Amino acid sequence: MKIGDRIKGVSRRDFFRIAGTYGMSSTLLAAGTFGGVMTAANLAKAAESTYNKRFAKEAKHTLKFGAAGFNPQNLLIERAGCLEFARDLEERTDGEIRIEFIGNNQICGQLSCVEKAQQGIIDIYAASTQNSAGGAPYLNVLDYAYMFRNRADQYYFMYSPESQRILRDPLEKRHGLKFLFTHAELRGIQMGMSFADKPTVTRIEDIMGTKNRVTGTQLGRIAMEALNLNPVPVAWEETLDGLKQGLIDGAETWASAVAYANMSPVVSQCVDLRFFCGTEHTAMRSETFDGLSGELQDAVMESSYLTQVHVQAANEAALVNTVGFTDPPMPGTIFAENDVRVAKLSDEEVRKAEEMCSPEFQPQLWEQWRERINSWAGGIDTYQDIYNEVRNNSHTLAENVEPRRWWKG
Structure with a gap:
């Protein structure tokens, strides 16, 4: 079943009518439970049930969740x-915590959610760590080129107690944010329509010299400059228009981002360069977390763990069955329907790119930022410590990585 088929039965007018009756959060939470075709009638019924369950008792804490787009x-x-x-x-807190979910860029976007959380306007936010690095520069720690070999490495690190020491604790201390969970993909270069009639990319030289959108991450720009990919800062919300109008040749992002943001019609080739993190994370304002009782804090952590396990399995399946991130894409997937070719580079070609831009082979390119991030983390070698930790991972398939409660050591 195509994604669009699930929501064809609910018009925008019906959706907002239902939300006006039962509240936007209850309606969104109800809509998120549907696996089959959604109609206005069954959405209204589900929203009513969700509303009654959520408001059966008075909440002790109502938390605003700004979920970008x-x-x-x-x-x-x-x-x-x-x-x-x-x-x-x-559900875990029996309604003592109630979440007001605000998506569709209504309260914050990819670049601003982190700042809204730091300002106390929202309590929880979701956005990529790379776009959030403008407001929380320590998040650059995830973006050293080729530090992670694959998505399995990324999940392995997020479950590791070492993520507490290297990522989570310094982030909380420096920026007042508690890193809860994340999706994991590796970024490639998404080529626009100027590459539609060109052969499928097989070499890094095929895309050198092109002009490509870059996120808010500083470290991503270092890698792109070393690869002669001419990074141009473009806000995520403006990337689609930039590709449509030909202002940029491509964009660095990951496969499911192309699909969910409706960029597939203007992307001709998804070049799987895998050169640094694409991590759509959710974090909570530390002051909000600290204001909860110990029991509710435990609930937040357990819900974060459950969600991390869910994301690990669900996103791996969606990449194949929904996005179409295979060569060739499966019929009925978003990439197949929009003629997006997946350009899988050989291990030798990826190694060539790694030797051109990674801290392991080009340490001089990274010295300034590496020293800065290390000092923020109390003097540890952040790149080497993460690099060493994920080399303990024996899995290449992300779904095979064993979940662990990272905060329990």
Whole structure:
């Protein structure tokens, strides 16, 4: 079943009418539970049931969750776990915590959600760590080129107690944010329509000299400059128009981001360069977390763990069955329907790119930022410590990585 088929039965007018009756959060949470075709009638019934359950008792804490541009529909494409987390946390705390879910860029966007959380306007946010690095520069720690070999490495690190020491604790201390969970993909270069009539990319030289959108991450720019990919800062919300108008040749992002953001019609080739993190994370304001009782804090962590496990499995499945991130894409997937070719580079070609831009082979390119990030983390060697930790991972398939409660050591 295509993604669009699930929501054809509900018009925008009907959706907002239902939301006006039962509240936007209850309606969104209800919509997120549908696996089959949704109609206005069954959405209204589900929203009513969700509303009654959520408001059966008075909440001790109502937390605002700013989820950038996410909604129940595109969260079926990129499985970032936002609604699963909200639903589980409300149920786990028997309604003592209530989540006001605000997506569709209504309260914050990819670049601003982190700042809104730091300012106390929202309590929880979801956005990529790379776009959030403008407001929380320590998140650059995830973006050293080729530090992670594959998605399995990324999940391995997020479950590891070492992520507490290297990522989570310094982030909380420096920026007042508690890193809860994340989806994991590796970024490639998404070529626009100027590459539609060109042969499928097989070499890094095929895309050298092109002009490509870059996120808010500083470290991503270092890698792109070393690869002669001419990084141009473009806000995520403006990337689609930039590709449409030919202002940029391509964009660095990951496969499911292309699909969920409706970029597939203007992307001709998804070049799987795998050169640094694409992590759509959810974090909570530390002051909000600290204001909860110990029991509710435990619930937040357990809901984060459950959501992390869900995201690990669901996004791996969605990449194949919904996005079409295979060569060739499976029929009926978003990439297949939009003629997006997946350009899988050989191991030798990826190694060539790694030797051109990674800290292991080009340490001089990274010295300034590496020293800065290390000092923020208390003097540890962040790159080497993460690099060493993920080399303990024996899995190449992300779904095979064993979940662990990272905060328990």
